[in-house]
Amino acid sequence: MPIWNPRIETMPRAELEQLQLERLQAVLNRTWESVPFYRRRFEQLGLMPEHIRSLEDVRLLPFTVKEDLRTGYPYDLFALPLREVVRIHASSGATGSPTVVGYTKNDLRNWSELVARVLSAGGATKDDVIQISFSYGLLTDAFGFHQGAEEIGASVIPVSAGAPEQQINIMRDFRTTALAGTPSDALRIAEALEEFGVARSSLHLRWAMLGSAPWPESVRSRIESLLGVSATDNYAISEVMGPGVSGECEENKHGLHINEDHFLCEIIDPDTGEVLPPGTTGELVITTLTKEAIPILRYRTRDLTSVDPSPCSCGRTLARMARVFSRTDDMLIIGGVKLFPAQIEQTLSEVEGVEPHYRLIVDQVGGVDRVEVQVEVSGALLAGDIGLLLRTQNLLRQKLQDELGLSAELKLVESRTIGPVEHPSQRIVDRRRTEGGER
Amino acid sequence: MLTVTSADAYYGNVQALKGVSLHVNEGEIVALIGANGAGKTSTLRTISGLLAPQRGSISFRGRAIGGLPPERVVRLGISQVPENRRLFASLTVRDNLLLGAYHLSWREKRSSLTRELGQVWELFPVLKERAHQLAGTLSGGEQQMLAIGRALMSRPRLMLLDEPSLGLAPRAVRTIFDAIPRFRERGLTVLLVEQNARAALRIANRAYVLETGRVVMEGSSQELLDQREVQRAYLGRGYRQVWEDE
Secondary structure, X not given: OOOOOHHHHOOOHHHHHHHHHHHHHHXXXXXXXXXXXXXXXXXXXXXXXXXXXXXXXXXXXXXXXXXXXXXXXXXXXXXXXXXXXXXXXXXXXXXXXXXXXXXXXXXXXXXXXXXHHHHHHOOOOOOOEEEEOOOOXXXXXXXXXXXXXXXXXXXXXXXXXXXXXXXXXXXXXXXXXXXXXXXXXXXXXXXXXXXXXXXXXXXXXXXXXXXXXXOOHHHHHHHHHHHXXXXXXXXXXXXXXXXXXXXXXXXXXXXXXXXXOOEEEEEEOOOOOOEOOOOOXXXXXXXXXXXXXXXXXXXXXXXXXXXEOOOOOOOOOOOEEOOOOEEHHHOEEEOOEEEOHHHHHHHHHOOOOEEEEEEEEEEEEOOEEEEEEXXXXXXXXHHOOHHHHHHHHHHHHHHHHHHHOOOXXXXXEEOOOOOOOOOHHHHEEEOOOOOOOXX | OEEEEEEEEEEOOEEEEEEEEEEEOOOOEEEEEEOOOOXXXXXXXXXXXXXXXXXXXXXXXXXXXXXOOHHHHHHOOEEEEOOOOOOOOOOEHHHHHHHOOOOOOHHHHHHHHHHHHHHHHHHOHHHHHOOOOEHHHOOHHHHHHHHHHHHHHOOOOEEEEEOOOOOOOHHHHHHHHHHHHHHHHHOOEEEEEEOOHHHHHHHOOEEEEXXXXXXXXXXXXXXXXXXXXXXXXXXXXXXXXXXXXX
């Protein structure tokens, strides 16, 4: 697929690292000078910007956490006065007060370019008709994809979030070739095609660029086969920009190319904060290298991934991060075993007849953790042979035990009783600490 | 082509450069802009060997040049046009130009001097007209052209230009800034220091903004022109008056 900015995306690593260092030093000089929040942090550590003499030295800098952005609500972390800011977005605030981010004219230009890279990597060109099913509003996804799609010269249809029927009607009538939305949008559209009896052949859809929530490979294959598209993943995080941080190339779909000329990524041990070597899974930490309105140093994303700096056969030299399925705060400890909802999802999805939707309920009885897993199975399986049903149930129980060390009660439920969720963590019902009020 | 990494440099006890990193690719025009005393000239002097970096590294075409004496740096293909031009006032224009090629070997000179001279004449026709005039009798603009011409005579790969517009009439500034992009046709790369940020950004591909010995911004000329802090601080836009006197 075409590489949007070959000079940067195929740049030799030594050159890229020099560029990253130059930008890192410049952004540090600016934050030290104009963001009192960071100036205080530097002073507490006895640190001057010029102490950062190499990319490795970035670990001398303090972390920024979500709470810092909340405390600074709305404008304390801005490096420039509002008159330089041309756009303001915010996170939803679903898990606390919202966090606010601003963009200068240059920030917006960079943002468009970075999303254009992600879209091109996923297969989109100026000949595509791109339908955006992200919701337009304070969140960054819709506007980010909108600008990026315009940047590549595609035709943009800003449908915004809407009922699957409406999406399908526009998709068919406007001859949409690419969908940008959440994986659940794509699933709902795919399922609605069947439901409303719309023939796949009446659509022109070829690509789907999905993101903003984790979606396992099983969901990808389902979307790809039902919609007849090539679906690529991308990583978005509004605190550092929104979409445009990284995206998969259509050739390999094996890791998301990070736009490293704008984002310096590290992987740390979430418990100790120590930087981990390449290839190790840990928490992703991002430093913005070019952001003018709100530069962020060492932002702890709470997303778990690993980074592979080796060049990709697509020609890009930009390092690739593994797809994100779990967050540091999703981790469950059940009977002393550490596990993530995404692992459970993956294990369940490997069994024939099992739908991707499940719920996990943890309770404590007499100091012992008790787990119940409810999982949707296809109507055909439920209506069919009882022997097969029991075998499936046993197989699932055995797999959870063998692969994850999880002993659980298993309940098979009808399709659509649990349904899709925005984030795998919402599949967990933890009753152990309800009195304490934490989780 | 040129890479400077985290360079620190001092004049006595005064730190002139604080961790300056920059790079120049072959064929580019890169500008360093910033106020007086920001470290622009110190950066050039550190590259050309007139000021030794205390820490950090400088490499030119894959070779470490940090701390090399100026004459070695010149031989590697870096030529600096100093801010105050430093011409030989009592020599003719032509002799000043020939001195620019003094470090080339005798054999090299014979084959190339005429060609080099021809190219300087072509770039700045007024110098040809004044070839036999004493350098001291030239106007400021002509002297600057001569200083640039002399640097070109050494057949550099990278030219370091320090404040070429300083003290010149607008018309002379235009002549010189029109000539700089044409160096590229000769395969020459330019690192340009300018207080006249607008003129510099007009011809540069990229630029770095320095403040008190630190790089505070890096970007394409277009990006920097759109940066309102740059506009206000270096391009003389009246934002401070319009907005901040309230």
